[in-house]
Amino acid sequence: MKKYLKWFSIFFFSIVFLALAGLGIYISINYAEAKKIKLDENALTSPSMTIEIFDKENKPIKEYNEINNSYAKVDTLKPYTLDAFVSIEDKDFFKHNGINYKRIAKAMLNNLKAKRLKEGASTITQQLVKNTQLSSEKTFKRKIKEVALAKKIESKYSKNEILEMYLNVIYFGNNCYGIENAANYYFSKSAKDLSIEESALLAGMIKSPSNYSPIKNYDNALKRRNLVLSQMYNDEKISGDTYTQAKNKKIELKINNEKKNKINSYSQSALDEAEKILGLPARQVAINGYKIYTYQDPVKQKNLESAIEKAGLNSDNAGIVIDNKTHAVSAYVGKSNYKILDAKRQPGSCIKPIIVYAPALNEDIIYPCTQLLDEKTTISGYSPKNVGNVYHGYVSARESLAKSINIPAVKVLSYVGIEKAKMYGQDMGINFDEKDDSYTLALGGMTYGVNILQLAGAYTTFANDGYYSAPKFVSFITDKNNKIVYVNKQESKKVLREDATYLLTDMLKTCAKTGTAKKLAALNNDIASKTGTVGKPNSKENLDCWNISYTKEQTCGIWIGNLDNTPISYAGGNQPTEIVKEYFLTAADNSKLDAPSSIIFKNIDLDELNENHRVVLANPYMPERYCQSEIFSKFNLPSDISKKFTTIEKPNITSKVENGNAVINFDAKEYLSYNFYNGNKKLESVVGKSGKQSISFPVENEKEEIEVEVFYTLSPQINHYEKLQLIKIPTRKVDNKWFI
Numbered sequence: 113m114k115k116y117l118k119w120f121s122i123f124f125f126s127i128v129f130l131a132l133a134g135l136g137i138y139i140s141i142n143y144a145e146a147k148k149i150k151l152d153e154n155a156l157t158s159p160s161m162t163i164e165i166f167d168k169e170n171k172p173i174k175e176y177n178e179i180n181n182s183y184a185k186v187d188t189l190k191p192y193t194l195d196a197f198v199s200i201e202d203k204d205f206f207k208h209n210g211i212n213y214k215r216i217a218k219a220m221l222n223n224l225k226a227k228r229l230k231e232g233a234s235t236i237t238q239q240l241v242k243n244t245q246l247s248s249e250k251t252f253k254r255k256i257k258e259v260a261l262a263k264k265i266e267s268k269y270s271k272n273e274i275l276e277m278y279l280n281v282i283y284f285g286n287n288c289y290g291i292e293n294a295a296n297y298y299f300s301k302s303a304k305d306l307s308i309e310e311s312a313l314l315a316g317m318i319k320s321p322s323n324y325s326p327i328k329n330y331d332n333a334l335k336r337r338n339l340v341l342s343q344m345y346n347d348e349k350i351s352g353d354t355y356t357q358a359k360n361k362k363i364e365l366k367i368n369n370e371k372k373n374k375i376n377s378y379s380q381s382a383l384d385e386a387e388k389i390l391g392l393p394a395r396q397v398a399i400n401g402y403k404i405y406t407y408q409d410p411v412k413q414k415n416l417e418s419a420i421e422k423a424g425l426n427s428d429n430a431g432i433v434i435d436n437k438t439h440a441v442s443a444y445v446g447k448s449n450y451k452i453l454d455a456k457r458q459p460g461s462c463i464k465p466i467i468v469y470a471p472a473l474n475e476d477i478i479y480p481c482t483q484l485l486d487e488k489t490t491i492s493g494y495s496p497k498n499v500g501n502v503y504h505g506y507v508s509a510r511e512s513l514a515k516s517i518n519i520p521a522v523k524v525l526s527y528v529g530i531e532k533a534k535m536y537g538q539d540m541g542i543n544f545d546e547k548d549d550s551y552t553l554a555l556g557g558m559t560y561g562v563n564i565l566q567l568a569g570a571y572t573t574f575a576n577d578g579y580y581s582a583p584k585f586v587s588f589i590t591d592k593n594n595k596i597v598y599v600n601k602q603e604s605k606k607v608l609r610e611d612a613t614y615l616l617t618d619m620l621k622t623c624a625k626t627g628t629a630k631k632l633a634a635l636n637n638d639i640a641s642k643t644g645t646v647g648k649p650n651s652k653e654n655l656d657c658w659n660i661s662y663t664k665e666q667t668c669g670i671w672i673g674n675l676d677n678t679p680i681s682y683a684g685g686n687q688p689t690e691i692v693k694e695y696f697l698t699a700a701d702n703s704k705l706d707a708p709s710s711i712i713f714k715n716i717d718l719d720e721l722n723e724n725h726r727v728v729l730a731n732p733y734m735p736e737r738y739c740q741s742e743i744f745s746k747f748n749l750p751s752d753i754s755k756k757f758t759t760i761e762k763p764n765i766t767s768k769v770e771n772g773n774a775v776i777n778f779d780a781k782e783y784l785s786y787n788f789y790n791g792n793k794k795l796e797s798v799v800g801k802s803g804k805q806s807i808s809f810p811v812e813n814e815k816e817e818i819e820v821e822v823f824y825t826l827s828p829q830i831n832h833y834e835k836l837q838l839i840k841i842p843t844r845k846v847d848n849k850w851f852i
Contacts, residue, residue, distance in 0.1 A: 151264050155244040155399045156277050163398045165379040167408040168440075168587065175379040182292035184303040186276035189291075192308050194275060195349040196315035200340045202236040203347065206271055210237040210262035237262040240278045243393055279303075281395055284314060285321030286451055287375040289395055298326070300366040308350065309358040312340040326363045327450040328675055334363055367449045376430065376446025378413060381453055382406045382585040389586060389598055401592025406585050407440030409433075412699070416443040416668075419694035423687055428452065428674045430564050431691065434667045436572045439581040439602050441565070442666065450675045456561035457673055460644030460684065461516045461628075462658045463556040465616055466540055466570050467533040469513055472524045474536070474612040476748040480510040480619050481716065481740075483725035484520035494551045496522045506725050510619045514627030516643065518555055525554040539607040540570035540580045556644060568660055568669030574617050574640065575662045577708070578608030611710040611745035618743055621705065628685040629659060629692075637696050638704045639663050643684030646673075653679035659688035661696075664703035668692050712746050715739035717754035719782065719802075726752070733757040738783050756783065760822055773808040774818065780805045787821040799825060 165173045186194070198205050204212055212235050234242070241261045265274060284294035294314050295303040306314070316336035317324045326333040338359045345355040374380060386404045387394055397404075416431050428448035435442050446452040472478045486504040489495070498504075498518050512520035525533055530553060534544050543566070545559035569583040581604040589598040608616075620640035624632040629641035641661035648655050656673035657680065670688040673680055682688070715730035718740045727750045730739045734757050744750075763786070765778045780786065782802040788795040788809070795809045795818070 151261060151268070152245055152399070155396065156240070156265070156281075163383060163394065164403045165382055166403065166405045167410055167413075168406065168442075169410065170405065171410070173379045173406070173408060175374070175377045182290065182296065183280055184276075184290065184292040184295075186272050186279065188304040189279075190304070190306065190311070192344070192350060193291075193303070193306050193311040195344055195347070196308075196311040196340055197275075197279065197318075198236070199343040199347045199349060200315050201239070201318070203343075205236050205275070208235060210235060210266035211259055234258075235262065236278050237265055237274055240265065240274060240281065243281045243283075243395065244277075244399075282318050283321055283393065284317050285325050286327075286449070287380055287394075289393075297368050298365055300368045308354065309337065309341070309361050309363075312344070312358065313337040313363060316340045322454055325450060326365055327367075328455060330363065330676070337363065365449075375450075376448055376452050378406070378408050378441075378444045378585070380451075381441075381444055381446075382408075384451075384453070385585045386589060389589065402597070403590045403594070405587045405589065407435070407438070407442060407587050408444075408585075409435075409442040412666075413443040413445075415698040416695055417445050418698070419691045420445055420447075420670075422694055423691050425672060425682075425687065427672055427678070427680045427682070429670070429672045431671075431695075432564050432568050432669045433695070434568055434572055434583045434669075436575040436662065436664065436666055439569070439572060439583050439604075440587070441583050441585045444585070448675050452671075452675070453563050453565055455675050456558075456563060457656050457671065458556050458558060458561045458646045459567055460556040460646040460656060460658060461518075461521075462567060462642050462644035462660050462684075463537075463542075463558075463562075464513060464516070464521050464554065465574065465620060465642055466542060467537040468521050468525050468528065468554050469509065469619065470574070470608055470612065470616050471528045471533050471536040472509075473615050474608045475528060475532075477527050478509050478524060479727055479742065479744060479748070479750070480508065480615055481721070481727055481742040482509045483507070483721065483727075484509060484512055484523055485725075486512070486517055486519050489519060489523070491522060491526050491551055494522070496551070496555065510622055513619050513642075514623040516623075516628050522551050522554045525551055536607065537570070539605060540573050541566050541582055542570055556646065564669050564671045567658070567671075568667050571642075571660045571662055571669070572667050573607055574613055574620070575664055575667060575705070576604070577610045578606060578613040579604040580607045581605070609710075609745075609747075610708045611747060614705075614707050614711050615743065615745060617705050618707075624661065629661065629689050631685070631689045631693050632661065632696075635693060635696050637663050637699070637701055639696065640705060641689070641692070643689060645684040648677075648679055651679070654681075654683060655679060657682045657684040657686075657688050659684055659692045661689075661692045663696075663701050664705050665701050666699070668695050707743075710746050712744055713741050714744050714749065716742050716750070717756060719756070720754060723802075728752045728754045730754055731756070731758060735783075757824055760784070760824070763820070763822060765820070770808070773810055775806065775808045776818075777804065777806045779803065783825055785823055785825045789819040789821065 167173050202212070204215070238258050241258050245261050246257060280290040280292070283289055286297060288294040288297045291303045291314065295301055295306055299306070299310055313326060313333060316333070316339065323329060324333045324336045341350070341355055341359050344350045345352065382404055383394055383397070386397060386402070390397060390402065412433050416433055420429060420431050430446040430452045432441060433443040434440065483506045486498070486507050488503060496518050504517060507517060507520060509520065509524070530549060530551070533553065534548065537544065542562055547559045565583060570580070572583065573580040581602045584600050584602070587600055588596055591597050617640045620642055623629050624639050624641040628643040632639055632641055639661055641659060644658040645654055646656035647653070655677055656671065658669070658671050660667065660669045670691045672682050672688055715734070716739065717728040717730050717734065718738055720726050720728040721740065729750050729752065731754050734754065738756065763778045765776060767774060767776045769775070780798055780801045780803060782800055786798040788807065796807050798805055798807065
């Protein structure tokens with residue numbers, strides 16, 4: 113046994129030794145190659161640069177595309193501003209030569225303990241390399257290049273020069289590259305005038321500009337700022353009194369209104385997409401001379417801007433137009449202190465077509481005319497409510513969707529199943545959190561939500577016969593030599609059957625005519641639409657409102673809200689729908705949402721629908737007044753056919769005698785006529801009545817027989833289907849009393 117363990121130990125340590133030796137050789141070879149990489153000094157020091165962005169006609173988009181247009185000299189900044197960044201990002205910055213080996217070892221140990229990549233160990237110099245010299249790919253080889261270039265920078269520049277270059281290239285969110293731009297945007301001042309708490313806030317943001325945004329995530333930003341202040345205090349960069357005073361101050365922003373809308377422009381959104389495509393930050397996109405060619409349609413862009421401007425909104429908002437055939441973003445407008453496409457908002461009832469009604473139609477669970485009971489209910493512990501706590505009894509799926517009634521939507525989601533519904537949503541570009549597992553999803557209750565690009569993109573599926581493709585801003589990209597380095601090749605995925613897609617579209621056309629989006633009824637366009645309104649919890653105020661509408665040619669989406677969750681005085685059926693209406697009034701769009709050959713119209717039994725809430729096909733003999741024409745997929749037709757007007761069911765009659773009169777009770781059908789006879793004498797007729805009926809007449813003879821004649825109330829042209837049924841009701845006299 114000991115001999116076995118000895119040989120195993122030798123074998124094990126040999127493997128470890130060889131692995132380490134191999135790793136060492138790999139690092140040595142790649143490090144030697146990395147040392148040969150030429151340092152791009154222009155990328156380090158260029159204070160200002162622009163990116164050329166073009167519309168679909170290859171004409172320059174005349175929007176703000178300048179990167180890092182302001183530069184802050186390090187000797188003009190307050191010492192505490194520099195200390196804030198050094199304390200939180202790289203305490204030993206002035207001691208190491210670009211690589212902090214002690215910090216790397218500590219980070220590796222902590223990561224092993226946590227069994228995940230919990231900590232990084234990049235120095236300020238390494239971060240400068242990442243932001244100016246290399247792509248954003250995460251590979252071991254790239255890390256080796258980063259180390260080699262960091263040492264080159266340290267050998268060529270002083271610490272103050274490195275710190276200055278670093279502060280002028282790092283990203284602070286909202287299109288702010290460099291501390292001067294950040295100070296100007298968030299505080300409307302120069303970086304040299306930043307206070308201690310403002311400096312700490314900006315230093316805290318760079319780890320994750322989205323998570324620590326003082327606009328979007330105030331509480332996170334405040335905690336992070338105070339962490340920076342505590343690090344400065346621990347490093348003896350500020351006194352205890354200064355630390356206490358600074359950490360107790362609220363975050364006070366003064367957003368530069370001249371720049372707030374530029375971060376939500378079409379060109380900025382295209383640039384953000386290009387950064388992901390190229391794997392480069394915007395500064396390097398500019399340095400390398402890349403040119404971005406987009407799908408922007410100048411006419412649609414202008415029309416969308418005009419429609420939103422006409423609404424005179426006093427809150428954050430965004431609008432988007434997507435070409436349904438190409439899945440290209442034709443126009444985009446946004447107004448907010450924060451990047452709207454980086455934010456997630458609750459979609460409200462606009463989620464219903466995506467994860468409730470489309471899946472239910474595609475799974476053959478409902479028809480547009482399916483009756484759903486709208487009443488107070490509880491499903492799996494969830495008790496949904498309608499707007500105003502109003503309940504409507506039985507309503508059709510079409511009406512439920514068109515008028516955005518909540519409880520039927522929750523019921524249909526329960527028929528589909530939450531997991532299956534989420535799969536449909538994911539196939540249409542909607543992302544869910546693992547905590548999104550309750551029936552609140554039917555009403556748009558998500559952990560995080562969606563942005564307008566995702567939501568409008570999902571609706572293009574309905575205009576595209578069930579095919580989804582993620583909408584894009586960028587058509588192609590060229591390098592500084594005009595060589596094409598990227599071309600967008602859209603790949604579509606089949607999500608819904610063509611017939612199910614059209615049934616949903618037909619229901620949403622009803623919404624645009626008589627439902628919550630009825631403001632669109634005045635348009636000549638063949639249009640489908642859905643609205644959504646998100647209320648503030650435990651309040652009558654709203655936080656978000658939407659309208660997503662589409663023709664065969666294009667989808668237009670509008671969102672109104674505030675990213676800081678300030679309540680709004682708008683609702684989905686009002687301002688967003690009005691903006692969509694204004695846009696389509698100027699759109700030369702005569703496209704038709706035509707039904708595919710798989711869609712047919714069938715008559716159903718109207719009484720069966722109203723009385724028993726069942727969808728039953730009418731037989732050929734039923735008069736028109738007892739039928740209702742409904743739309744179906746030929747692949748999913750009702751299996752039952754009405755027997756009305758082919759046979760007459762015997763009426764259920766009960767009788768008694770009161771005060772010498774025979775009293776007869778029975779259930780009448782509106783489409784049947786009833787004549788009561790005593791011999792040849794007609795006693796009474798009941799025609800065109802439905803429900804329980806009661807008639808009475810004197811009893812004259814012992815063992816008297818009363819006959820009832822039942823026949824269809826038919827129009828003259830189909831009289832030959834008339835039926836006659838005789839029902840004898842004997843009476844007798846006992847102790848001078850008449851009985852039936």
